[in-house]
Amino acid sequence: MSHRFSIAPMMDRTDRHCRYFHRLLTSKSLLYTEMLHSNAIIKGNTNKLLSYSHDEHPLAIQLGGSDPKSLAEASVISEEYGYKEINLNVGCPSSKVQKGRFGAILMKEPKLVAKCVSYMKNSVSIPVTVKCRIGVDDMDQDAQLDRFIEEVSSEGCNTFIIHARKAWLKGLSPRDNREIPPLNYERVYKLKDKFHHLNIVINGGIKTIEESLEHLNHVDGVMVGREAYDNPLMLNSIDKEIYKETDNSLSRTEILIKLLPYIRSEVNKGTKITHVTRHIMGLFRGFHGAKDIRKYLVSLNNAVNPVDNFKFFLKETTL
Numbered sequence: 574m575s576h577r578f579s580i581a582p583m584m585d586r587t588d589r590h591c592r593y594f595h596r597l598l599t600s601k602s603l604l605y606t607e608m609l610h611s612n613a614i615i616k617g618n619t620n621k622l623l624s625y626s627h628d629e630h631p632l633a634i635q636l637g638g639s640d641p642k643s644l645a646e647a648s649v650i651s652e653e654y655g656y657k658e659i660n661l662n663v664g665c666p667s668s669k670v671q672k673g674r675f676g677a678i679l680m681k682e683p684k685l686v687a688k689c690v691s692y693m694k695n696s697v698s699i700p701v702t703v704k705c706r707i708g709v710d711d712m713d714q715d716a717q718l719d720r721f722i723e724e725v726s727s728e729g730c731n732t733f734i735i736h737a738r739k740a741w742l743k744g745l746s747p748r749d750n751r752e753i754p755p756l757n758y759e760r761v762y763k764l765k766d767k768f769h770h771l772n773i774v775i776n777g778g779i780k781t782i783e784e785s786l787e788h789l790n791h792v793d794g795v796m797v798g799r800e801a802y803d804n805p806l807m808l809n810s811i812d813k814e815i816y817k818e819t820d821n822s823l824s825r826t827e828i829l830i831k832l833l834p835y836i837r838s839e840v841n842k843g844t845k846i847t848h849v850t851r852h853i854m855g856l857f858r859g860f861h862g863a864k865d866i867r868k869y870l871v872s873l874n875n876a877v878n879p880v881d882n883f884k885f886f887l888k889e890t891t892l
């Protein structure tokens with residue numbers, strides 16, 4: 574499974590509908606779920622949380638947590654559901670997550686992360702990977718990041734996805750923590766130089782294919798979050814430009830026609846049409862009339878036959 578290009582895990586965004594839509598645009602990129610806490614998987618509505626369409630593959634699940642046994646148990650369940658990789662979140666700075674002693678705060682506890690990875694690895698046969706930051710708070714020196722990577726990789730984690738900015742655990746919201754601490758790609762490149770044998774994936778602020786290709790001169794993979802979501806047409810050229818496959822890019826209308834059977838089957842199962850269509854809004858970014866299209870798509874929830882209305886809209890509108 575290739576990490577050359579992946580779409581970042583994003584809470585409230587990369588749900589199964591979003592991933593299905595993204596998969597129509599790129600067959601090669603690796604997709605990630607939103608973060609799911611290990612306890613939610615063990616004690617919650619497992620089937621609702623973990624179900625997905627097999628068309629979404631290659632698909633990785635991201636877990637949150639810091640109890641090695643629970644993470645191992647959640648990993649076993651995830652593997653049974655067919656996920657191809659289990660990623661541990663060591664990057665989320667939210668105060669709620671900090672209180673639960675998981676996410677970015679774990680960068681301060683490399684031994685605990687190594688133990689979690691060890692338990693997870695020993696319970697499943699699929700890869701266990703880690704997504705982290707270049708640092709947290711005052712723990713932002715190369716030597717500290719090196720130590721973190723050394724400890725965790727010694728337990729068999731071979732792939733690290735590094736958000737190239739540190740997180741401030743006090744005083745910044747999660748959103749600010751994705752904007753304010755400056756990006757430092759050089760530190761991620763340096764990590765790859767030092768840990769040649771590891772698969773290093775860079776993340777943070779990447780907006781174009783050209784930037785992605787430039788990063789790929791230094792590291793093994795690129796992960797893109799917000800730009801992929803807000804401008805999904807970018808994904809149209811990943812297979813060709815990043816994976817050197819034949820060009821299968823589609824027009825907006827072709828994409829939506831391909832999505833239609835999925836929307837129909839979801840609506841027939843009781844899903845509100847907007848639960849799917851909310852993820853396609855970015856397709857109309859910069860498009861004349863985008864605001865009206867968005868308004869129209871939201872209004873479909875009140876329609877008697879929302880899918881037929883959507884089909885009619887596709888027929889009548891030049892996109």
Ligand SMILES: Cc1cc2nc3c(=O)[nH]c(=O)nc-3n(C[C@H](O)[C@H](O)[C@H](O)COP(=O)(O)O)c2cc1C
Pocket residue numbers: 581582583584585586607608635662664665704736751776777778779796797798799800
């Ligand atoms: C709405 C939103 C939700 C996010 N949720 C998660 C998450 O569940 N797990 C995670 O590791 N990172 C999460 N992130 C961070 C992204 O995965 C990514 O690291 C970050 O946005 C930087 O990449 P980008 O500049 O390409 O967006 C989230 C980001 C956004 C914008």
